[in-house]
Amino acid sequence: MTLPSQAAIVVIGGGIIGCSTAYHLARDHKADVVLLEQGKLTSGSTWHAAGLVGQLRSSASITRVLKYSVDLYKGLEAETGLATGWKMTGCLRLATNADRWTEHKRLATTARSFGMDMQLLSPAEVKAMWPLMETGDLVGASWLPTDGQASPSDITQSLAKGARMHGAKLFEDVRVTGFEMKDGRITVVKTSEGDITCDKVVNCAGQWARQVGALAGINVPLQPVKHQYIITEKIDGLATDAPTIRDPDRRTYFKEEVGGLVMGGYEPNPQAWTTGDVPNDWEFRLFDDDYDHFEQHMMQAIARVPALETVGVKQMINGPESFTPDGNFILGTAPECANMFVGAGFNAFGIASGGGAGWVLAQWVVDGEAPLDLWVVDIRRFSNLHRDRQWVCDRTLEAYGKHYTIGFPHEEYASGRPRIVSPLYDRLKQQNAVFGSKLGWERPNWFAPQGIEPRDIYSMGRQNWFAAVGDEHRHVREKVGIFDQSSFAKYELSGPDALKALDWICANDVSKPVGRLTYTQLLNTRGGIEADLTVARLAEETFYIVTGTGFRTHDSSWIGDHIGEGLKATLVDVTEDFGTLSLMGPRARDVLAAVTDTDVSNAAFPFGHVREIAIAGHTIRALRVTYVGELGWELHVPIAATGEVFDALMAAGKKHDIRPVGYRALESLRLEKGYRAWGSDITPNDTPQEAGLGWAVKLRKNTDFIGRRALETASGTALKKRFAGFTVDDPEIVLLGRETILRDGEPVGYLTSGGYGYTLGMNIGYGYVRNADGVSDDFLASGDYELVVAMERTPAKIHLEPMYDPAAERVKA
Numbered sequence: 004m005t006l007p008s009q010a011a012i013v014v015i016g017g018g019i020i021g022c023s024t025a026y027h028l029a030r031d032h033k034a035d036v037v038l039l040e041q042g043k044l045t046s047g048s049t050w051h052a053a054g055l056v057g058q059l060r061s062s063a064s065i066t067r068v069l070k071y072s073v074d075l076y077k078g079l080e081a082e083t084g085l086a087t088g089w090k091m092t093g094c095l096r097l098a099t100n101a102d103r104w105t106e107h108k109r110l111a112t113t114a115r116s117f118g119m120d121m122q123l124l125s126p127a128e129v130k131a132m133w134p135l136m137e138t139g140d141l142v143g144a145s146w147l148p149t150d151g152q153a154s155p156s157d158i159t160q161s162l163a164k165g166a167r168m169h170g171a172k173l174f175e176d177v178r179v180t181g182f183e184m185k186d187g188r189i190t191v192v193k194t195s196e197g198d199i200t201c202d203k204v205v206n207c208a209g210q211w212a213r214q215v216g217a218l219a220g221i222n223v224p225l226q227p228v229k230h231q232y233i234i235t236e237k238i239d240g241l242a243t244d245a246p247t248i249r250d251p252d253r254r255t256y257f258k259e260e261v262g263g264l265v266m267g268g269y270e271p272n273p274q275a276w277t278t279g280d281v282p283n284d285w286e287f288r289l290f291d292d293d294y295d296h297f298e299q300h301m302m303q304a305i306a307r308v309p310a311l312e313t314v315g316v317k318q319m320i321n322g323p324e325s326f327t328p329d330g331n332f333i334l335g336t337a338p339e340c341a342n343m344f345v346g347a348g349f350n351a352f353g354i355a356s357g358g359g360a361g362w363v364l365a366q367w368v369v370d371g372e373a374p375l376d377l378w379v380v381d382i383r384r385f386s387n388l389h390r391d392r393q394w395v396c397d398r399t400l401e402a403y404g405k406h407y408t409i410g411f412p413h414e415e416y417a418s419g420r421p422r423i424v425s426p427l428y429d430r431l432k433q434q435n436a437v438f439g440s441k442l443g444w445e446r447p448n449w450f451a452p453q454g455i456e457p458r459d460i461y462s463m464g465r466q467n468w469f470a471a472v473g474d475e476h477r478h479v480r481e482k483v484g485i486f487d488q489s490s491f492a493k494y495e496l497s498g499p500d501a502l503k504a505l506d507w508i509c510a511n512d513v514s515k516p517v518g519r520l521t522y523t524q525l526l527n528t529r530g531g532i533e534a535d536l537t538v539a540r541l542a543e544e545t546f547y548i549v550t551g552t553g554f555r556t557h558d559s560s561w562i563g564d565h566i567g568e569g570l571k572a573t574l575v576d577v578t579e580d581f582g583t584l585s586l587m588g589p590r591a592r593d594v595l596a597a598v599t600d601t602d603v604s605n606a607a608f609p610f611g612h613v614r615e616i617a618i619a620g621h622t623i624r625a626l627r628v629t630y631v632g633e634l635g636w637e638l639h640v641p642i643a644a645t646g647e648v649f650d651a652l653m654a655a656g657k658k659h660d661i662r663p664v665g666y667r668a669l670e671s672l673r674l675e676k677g678y679r680a681w682g683s684d685i686t687p688n689d690t691p692q693e694a695g696l697g698w699a700v701k702l703r704k705n706t707d708f709i710g711r712r713a714l715e716t717a718s719g720t721a722l723k724k725r726f727a728g729f730t731v732d733d734p735e736i737v738l739l740g741r742e743t744i745l746r747d748g749e750p751v752g753y754l755t756s757g758g759y760g761y762t763l764g765m766n767i768g769y770g771y772v773r774n775a776d777g778v779s780d781d782f783l784a785s786g787d788y789e790l791v792v793a794m795e796r797t798p799a800k801i802h803l804e805p806m807y808d809p810a811a812e813r814v815k816a
Contacts, residue, residue, distance in 0.1 A: 026361060264311070
């Protein structure tokens with residue numbers, strides 16, 4: 004078969020992700036698709052993968068993607084005639100201490116929130132299921148019966164055959180050597196066997212994905228890490244349907260294979276391969292066995308399965324796997340190039356993810372937007388920071404080392420810090436700030452009182468910062484606090500067509516006069532919320548857009564991609580040009596009035612307005628807006644003047660008892676006010692109406708905007724899910740999100756976020772209540788609610804209005 008000179012879609016890479024994507028493009032979309040593999044199908048990291056298939060992740064959408072993989076693998080052989088080696092053996096996750104057991108109880112709750120029946124077993128039940136296992140140190144185990152294992156090469160060949168059956172063309176021994184580009188888009192894929200003109204490219208090149216991306220100026224932040232496992236000889240007494248085992252406290256995993264065991268693990272001192280380019284000829288090659296490095300796993304595994312001490316080792320596999328800096332895989336539209344899509348970096352989850360990742364990626368390629376909330380794996384979660392290969396390597400090794408550690412709430416990464424600091428970093432450090440990091444930025448999470456060591460001590464219960472954050476929270480409610488939010492992502496959109504562009508992109512009406520600001524969502528064509536941000540009109544043709552730190556690449560990419568063709572509007576990222584100081588609390592006006600000559604009274608500077616004011620001789624963009632539910636301003640300061648302006652505010656605020664406040668207090672303040680957080684409470688899966696944000700949508704105005712049609716279509720039908728708040732009185736309970744919501748004893752949803760409201764003195768959670776026949780006010784109000792927290796039921800009260808609102812009048816006064 005000769006290479007065609009053109010195709011609608013070119014998929015690069017013939018591992019499981021590339022073959023799955025080609026299969027779904029051909030099967031579901033009848034697309035004209037060509038797949039190119041530089042070696043043979045399954046070469047790279049697919050062929051030497053261990054083949055464990057687990058489904059549960061902390062994201063409902065990603066769990067759905069993994070569940071889809073299982074359903075696909077079950078039926079694929081019947082379709083293609085090629086076996087996949089799929090065995091639904093179930094998976095046991097072991098726990099040997101109280102914190103791990105709490106984690107498992109939380110996992111089991113999450114699983115049930117997502118419609119999966121994960122059970123908790125006693126050590127005796129575990130022993131009965133796996134008689135060769137030593138269970139004396141176990142507290143218990145979780146059991147997910149629908150997990151399993153598969154043969155990576157067989158699945159990939161079966162997907163490849165399925166892709167061909169549906170019309171895809173697959174070529175081996177064809178290497179991509181470059182791209183021809185025009186206006187930031189790929190027009191031609193150049194290969195060792197000739198050129199292919201195409202509309203779209205899907206980069207599924209595995210550990211080569213970074214190099215392939217670089218050919219088009221695209222950054223794919225991957226790091227190959229050496230991952231070892233052994234395959235043993237036959238073990239007497241090992242059942243062929245023995246469950247797979249994850250033993251995280253011993254950092255190891257096991258699965259049955261031909262009467263023996265596959266055993267590997269995730270060590271705390273992993274070995275990176277190269278930060279340079281992966282050799283092109285590394286198709287079916289492995290590294291030399293490294294028993295010295297592997298011995299740490301061997302000792303732990305023998306303690307768990309004593310038979311391993313005497314059984315022979317048939318083979319050791321030591322191959323590179325693509326890992327990412329946060330342990331999540333990479334999907335989606337490259338921000339640097341609108342028609343390259345990426346599916347890579349599967350962190351040894353490629354076999355589990357392969358079927359579902361190919362399904363959603365194919366949909367994404369065809370529609371130009373993700374079919375689900377895939378934010379946790381979206382390539383646009385990265386930034387220019389991730390072009391630093393050494394930083395990516397260091398962070399990736401830390402993420403690999405944490406693969407099996409206990410996932411404590413609020414845990415921060417330690418590597419590669421501090422990387423980006425605001426001008427206030429040293430000042431805040433002197434005030435005992437305990438920093439977290441977001442997209443490379445150091446941000447104060449909380450401030451340790453005198454006599455308390457300024458560091459996080461992680462636990463499954465209340466953590467060491469709980470009381471200190473409560474003090475900060477109360478201070479903002481009663482007096483005045485100052486938040487360093489310099490890490491906010493900030494853009495300017497300017498030009499004669501800037502308003503026209505924003506009118507189409509924004510769901511709310513941004514066509515207000517100069518000096519006004521608008522809170523708005525950006526919607527996808529399904530009416531789901533792709534972003535939420537503020538748009539301030541500085542001049543007739545200039546708009547200042549502010550969004551969350553972590554969404555910097557995503558939101559600028561979304562806005563840039565949706566500026567209509569031919570419109571004269573330019574988007575510029577100005578994040579590093581401005582520091583941001585949020586002055587919040589009932590005394591905020593007193594402090595601000597003392598440092599500026601501008602009239603900041605409510606009559607002169609109302610809520611929802613933007614003004615340029617002078618502080619300490621510098622021109623400041625002051626936005627009257629709040630995320631904490633108190634009177635306040637966001638002050639956007641020329642970055643070099645941030646320190647001076649902060650000092651002036653602190654001096655003027657001394658008599659009002661001003662103090663710096665951290666992000667943990669910001670979180671508890673916003674929970675009390677019912678403000679939604681994008682990525683958890685509001686996502687591309689949720690519409691403004693479902694989220695209770697319909698008031699921020701310009702449906703009454705005769706202006707078309709992205710998502711309008713979907714919202715209008717849905718407006719005649721009853722909402723099947725609605726956002727609501729919940730409180731729990733029991734002070735011992737810790738709400739984090741993913742807890743199941745029960746209404747009259749039946750599951751109706753799960754929490755999207757959770758925390759503590761210090762003013763209320765109780766736990767707060769938010770989530771969507773679902774009902775196929777519609778969720779009316781009566782339906783919500785008439786139920787008797789409980790939350791399931793770590794598998795325990797606790798009474799809860801539902802709230803449809805903000806839980807704390809005495810400040811509502813102060814905010815706008």
